[in-house]
Amino acid sequence: MACSSLFSPNFTAFSSPTPTSHHLCYHPHLPSTSLQRSNNRREFPLASVASIPYQPINVDYLEGEFSGHGVTFEGIGDSCVAKMGLDNGSQATLMLPSGLITSYKAPMWHGGTVELLHTSVSEGDEGEAVIQGGVSLAINCESDNEVSWSPSTWALRDIRGNSKNSIKVELISRENMVETRHIVTLQEDVLSSEIRVSNSKSSPLRWTGSIISHLTVSSPDATYALGLEGSNFLKMPPFLSNFGIIPPDFDLENDSYIGQLWSQMELKMFFSGLGQRNHKNASEADKKQRESEEMEGEEEGYKQLNAQMSRIYTSAPRFFTLIDRGRRNSVEVGREGFDELYMFSPGSSHEIYGEYAYICVGQSATLKPIILGPGEVWRGCQHLHNPNM
Secondary structure, rough: OOOOOOOOOOOOOOOOOOOOOOOOOOOOOOOOOOOOOOOOOOOOOOHHHOOOOOOOOOHHHHHHOOOOOOEEEEOOOOOOEEEEEEOOOOEEEEOOOOOOEEEEEOOOOOOOOEOOOOOEEOOOOOOOOEEEEEEEEEEEEEOHHHHHOOOOOOOOEEEEEEOOOEEEEEEEEEOOOEEEEEEEEOOOEEEEEEEEEEEOOOOOEEEEEEEEEEOOOOOOOHEEEEEEOEEEEEOOOOEOOOOOOOOOOOOOOOOOHHHHHHHHHHHHHHHHOOOOOOOOHHHHHHHHHOOOOOOOOOEOOOEEEEOOOEEEEEEOOOEEEEEEEEOOEEEEEEEEEEOEEEEEEEEOOOOOOOOEEEEEEEEEEEEEEEEHHHHOOEEEEEEOOOOOO
């Protein structure tokens, strides 16, 4: 059952999914089956040890090594949940070794706390729990003459801070002489997800990816994006990643939708790959230009998110606000380092407060990949600010 409070600090029933690569990609074929919702709270059997390519986490060691920082640990099978909590009531839950942030509870003006992240738990093919949503990283790295790879498992490197002011949890992943750090910081009114990529190779590193956040709402129909006026956007197929949630019928009633998207992507590649065109190529490009004009545009005003949408904003401001009139709260979303903003809405045709009551936001480097030379470091960050205190 989809529920924005499943991974609150009191939730302990489920195991994490078996880690796999976290490739971020566009895909012309959407999932053919939906997430299976569980109507009753039940125990899923844990994944077998043989299917997990990492050593079991020693929770007792973590408790002893990192005590006194406002973080507690709880083992779930061979996985672990790190629960961050501040004295003002702000709480966040982080799963290891997947690095998935499954909960961010923020204090509100009425004195209570509200869950701002949306997660879904379903049963996998072998009875294991499949956890999706929340805040996750989806990165695809490529180097010369090498197969692309993605950071898939994370080790806990350090915890700093305290429950009075702020808590910073640093995760690390190393592969093919590339070091990726995922730094999660909980402050009184902000949850930040930072990524740092260091290239120790002698050749350039090219990577694409995103910090993807599922923000829970009452319904997309009651949700508005403020601050995107004048931003240019390009309609694209949805991001597919291990932790992404996409309705199985997303835009399938419009058979031409995906074809139009891919035609436009080809057009963009055409223009970026050629400096000059001959007359024949110009005519072909002009025809594609006319066919795809409706696939890009400029945001005119407050954006109601009731319609199905999947787009990348190429000139969005560094901060904008999502307002949910149904829950009477808002979230300010900010980014550093990333040039692109990804926005996905499943539309308002689904059940209110149900499995698809969320808005997906991604701080993205997709249309314009990040290129790191030997010895270079890149940093990007997403901030979820709670202005409701």
